[in-house]
Amino acid sequence: MEKLNLALAFFAAGIGAGLAIIGGGAGIGRLAASAMDGIARQPQAAANIQTAMLIAAALIEGVTFLALVICFLLAIKA
Amino acid sequence: MTGAEPEVAGHAAEQTGASFDAGGMIMHHILDAREIEIPFTGVVVHLPKIEIAGYDLSITRAVVMMWIACLILVFLLGLAARRAKEEVPRGLRSALEILILFVRDEIGRKSIGPKADGVVGYLLTTFFFILACNLLGLVPGMSTATGNISVTAGLAVVAFVMIHTGGIREYGVFGHFRNLVPHGVPLWLVPIMLLVELLSMVIKPFALCIRLFANMMAGHVVILALISLVFILKIVWVAPLSVLFALFINLLEILVAFIQAYIFTMLTAQFIGMAVHPAH
Numbered sequence: 142m143e144k145l146n147l148a149l150a151f152f153a154a155g156i157g158a159g160l161a162i163i164g165g166g167a168g169i170g171r172l173a174a175s176a177m178d179g180i181a182r183q184p185q186a187a188a189n190i191q192t193a194m195l196i197a198a199a200l201i202e203g204v205t206f207l208a209l210v211i212c213f214l215l216a217i218k219a
Numbered sequence: 220m221t222g223a224e225p226e227v228a229g230h231a232a233e234q235t236g237a238s239f240d241a242g243g244m245i246m247h248h249i250l251d252a253r254e255i256e257i258p259f260t261g262v263v264v265h266l267p268k269i270e271i272a273g274y275d276l277s278i279t280r281a282v283v284m285m286w287i288a289c290l291i292l293v294f295l296l297g298l299a300a301r302r303a304k305e306e307v308p309r310g311l312r313s314a315l316e317i318l319i320l321f322v323r324d325e326i327g328r329k330s331i332g333p334k335a336d337g338v339v340g341y342l343l344t345t346f347f348f349i350l351a352c353n354l355l356g357l358v359p360g361m362s363t364a365t366g367n368i369s370v371t372a373g374l375a376v377v378a379f380v381m382i383h384t385g386g387i388r389e390y391g392v393f394g395h396f397r398n399l400v401p402h403g404v405p406l407w408l409v410p411i412m413l414l415v416e417l418l419s420m421v422i423k424p425f426a427l428c429i430r431l432f433a434n435m436m437a438g439h440v441v442i443l444a445l446i447s448l449v450f451i452l453k454i455v456w457v458a459p460l461s462v463l464f465a466l467f468i469n470l471l472e473i474l475v476a477f478i479q480a481y482i483f484t485m486l487t488a489q490f491i492g493m494a495v496h497p498a499h
Contacts, residue, residue, distance in 0.1 A: 192329070196489065199482040203426045206433030213440065217242055 154216035158209055165205030169198050241447035248443055249436055251279045251367050258360035284364040288351035296347070322346050322484060330488035331495060334389070338491055341381055345374065346484040353435060353476030357469065365479075366435035368428065375428035378487045382423070386494030395494070423490055427483060434479050438472040 176194040180187045255264045269277040299312040308316050327335035327342050349365055356363025364370050386395035399416040400409050445465040449458045 192325075192485075195478075195482065196485060199430065199486065200426070202434075203430035206437065207429050209437065210429070210433050217246060 150215050150218075154212040157215070158212040161205050161208035161212065164208075165201055168201040168205075172197055172201065239447070239450040241444065241451055244447065245440055245443045248362070249366060249439060251281045251369075253277060253279055255280055255283060256360070280362050281364045281367040281370055284355055284362055285348075285352065285370065287361070288348065288355050288364065291355075292347050292351050318346075319343060326481070326485050326488045330485065330492040331385075332492065334495060335488075337388075338381065338385060338488075341377075342484050342488055345378070345487065346480050349374070349431065349483055350476060350480040353480060354473070356435065356439070357472055357476065363435045363439065365431055366439060368432045371428045371432040374431070374483070375424035378427055378483075378490070379424040381487065382490045382494050385491040389495050398494075423486075427486060431479055431483055434475060438468060438475055442468050442472070 172194060176190050179190045183190075253266045253268060255266065256262070257264065266278050266280070266283070268275070295311065296315065299315045302308070302310075302312055322343050323335070323339050326346075327339045331338065352364040352370070355361045356366060365374075383395065386398065389395070390398060399420075400412045404412055442465045445461045445468065448461045
């Protein structure tokens with residue numbers, strides 16, 4: 142039973158990290174794509190778009206990292 | 220503590236004999252401790268344990284690192300400010316002025332507007348403190364103070380206080396908290412809006428805290444894990460590759476150190492701006 146729990150914890154940590162990365166990657170990817178579109182269409186607005194993009198990217202990254210920390214704790218504490 | 224990894228990892232492997240405990244080694248580097256190892260000498264400085272009224276208030280590694288960061292900042296910025304009277308900046312001053320002007324104009328004035336100059340001092344302090352702590356973590360033998368959740372929580376609490384001080388200074392205590400609910404929403408929506416806004420009041424600094432902590436911790440975990448690969452696989456030819464990757468991540472960490480200092484300051488400035496102009 143103890144071993145099964147350990148295995149499940151590692152399993153959950155791995156799967157969870159993967160899922161979190163998929164979500165974060167998709168989010169930041171879409172964000173970057175839209176920002177590039179915007180900059181390509183209006184190069185003079187590049188500075189503003191970059192600032193807004195960085196803030197949004199940081200927000201997405203924040204929750205992704207929260208999930209990753211949970212996975213990390215699972216893998217370490219298991 | 221990145222530059223000294225191969226050596227420290229080697230020590231850990233020797234101590235544990237055949238089996239190398241990668242998780243334990245990584246945790247040892249990331250967690251706060253009451254001792255500081257001086258790299259390449261094997262000397263361990265033990266710090267005293269201080270308990271006041273049942274609370275553990277001892278000076279730990281993170282605290283010492285913050286002191287070092289503060290000393291470096293006071294020294295560097297003091298040196299730069301020495302020639303503040305001169306018309307044309309040169310040397311260290313012109314280098315630091317780029318960062319200072321960036322924080323004032325691009326972060327402060329753009330997010331907060333004309334009233335930014337009152338909080339620019341806070342923004343600059345946060346920016347340089349976080350930057351110094353982040354970069355200090357990349358120096359061999361040092362550890363990242365901002366990779367400790369208590370440190371980032373402290374920074375987030377200060378940010379929380381600054382956000383609400385900004386709002387209260389502008390509208391008074393009563394007016395500031397009335398601004399939590401936007402004007403002109405239907406009456407039945409007010410309780411829901413109030414709940415959401417109260418939640419976001421707590422979540423904003425919490426997210427700031429987690430983001431900085433996780434970013435700084437994650438980079439170090441990746442570097443340490445790459446170095447551990449050599450000792451886990453026990454193949455010599457893995458070493459050049461993993462050291463190369465670790466170097467790459469290390470260089471990336473320099474970028475991340477700047478970006479995270481910028482993001483923390485930027486988001487705090489945005490939140491202060493939202494408290495000062497609650498139009499939306």
